[in-house]
């Protein structure tokens with residue numbers, strides 16, 4: 001449609017999608033991600049996600065992209081549960097890229113998340129690592145991709161208990177739910193799940209390739225096997241979807257079970273924490289060849305609530321000067337005060353800052369997996385008072401590396 005100057009209006013505009021528009025968005029997103037969903041997969045998607053918040057991006061009334069925000073709950077340091085807007089399916093159709101569509105979409109999503117006041121942070125897994133820092137997301141957790149040779153030995157003296165069994169499991173099986181519920185409440189970066197998430201993780205969308213299950217009284221492993229047989233014999237690959245253990249004994253026993261499967265040349269896991277205990281159990285520590293990459297990106301949407309949502313390792317008081325281009329309500333100087341019990345609050349102040357940083361750096365720090373000193377060494381955080389910065393760094397850190405084991 002030409003505007004008053006006679007030119008066609010070429011802007012891309014983002015707005016909330018109505019329930020009856022979600023199917024169209026699903027088709028656009030499927031094409032962007034090179035999928036050709038059949039009618040069943042399409043219906044499953046809509047059944048599962050129809051009620052979530054989706055935005056569409058429009059060019060002259062034509063839907064050319066969009067994205068959704070799932071309501072999830074994430075574990076923050078100190079075993080605190082925090083609501084999070086989990087961004088998903090961010091897509092702009094190939095003919096309309098680099099025209100500000102994603103920018104309009106993220107802006108609309110962040111504005112709405114803040115306005116609703118339910119989720120102080122937004123989280124996502126990025127298809128490419130160059131996209132999201134400009135929108136205030138920081139790398140809060142990292143992941144390692146590992147490949148372990150079959151039959152790889154543990155260091156001497158590490159026993160297992162022989163309590164692992166191979167079974168069939170439905171998505172609501174307590175042998176999965178109980179260990180997951182216990183562990184996910186303790187591990188920073190893990191997400192709480194409902195039946196829809198379990199169905200997705202256990203491959204309801206790929207009924208032709210159901211996973212296998214190994215269970216232990218305190219844990220389980222979900223895995224798939226790619227059969228491979230050649231002139232030299234068997235060389236199958238086991239891909240671990242997830243291995244969850246509430247005790248070290250269960251952890252070692254489940255791993256031993258997978259490592260000792262006959263006919264298997266390699267056990268592959270695409271995402272474990274960088275400090276995955278397996279890396280310390282193997283007698284050949286170099287065998288898994290870990291490859292590090294970004295995992296969960298965190299965007300602080302409501303600074304005051306986000307900083308108060310976690311626990312900290314030690315008391316500290318610091319004034320942070322924060323820049324935030326997209327969410328101006330976060331911009332300014334904030335006094336973060338951590339009490340001796342690890343609780344904290346943040347208030348706007350005018351006092352001189354001890355540190356200056358972008359909101360993306362605060363997102364990177366929030367889960368305790370990124371060191372302040374590393375950001376300062378890279379020059380993205382500006383340290384004015386080194387003593388306060390050292391104390392603040394120690395307060396943010398966690399004992400274990402945070403990690404998000406789930407693709408959403």
Ligand SMILES: CC(C)(COP(=O)(O)OP(=O)(O)OC[C@H]1O[C@@H](n2cnc3c(N)ncnc32)[C@H](O)[C@@H]1OP(=O)(O)O)[C@@H](O)C(=O)NCCC(=O)NCCS
Pocket residue numbers: 032033089090091092093096097098099100101102103104125126127128130131134
């Ligand atoms: C990634 C994608 C959504 C970007 O959409 P877009 O509408 O082209 O993005 P915009 O025009 O709003 O670009 C915003 C900025 O991001 C940059 N950008 C966009 N995609 C990028 C990429 N893949 N890598 C690095 N930078 C990227 C743009 O250059 C622009 O930079 P600027 O602000 O400095 O000018 C789109 O290319 C796409 O759908 N890709 C395939 C699916 C995908 O990867 N989705 C992301 C899932 S997490």
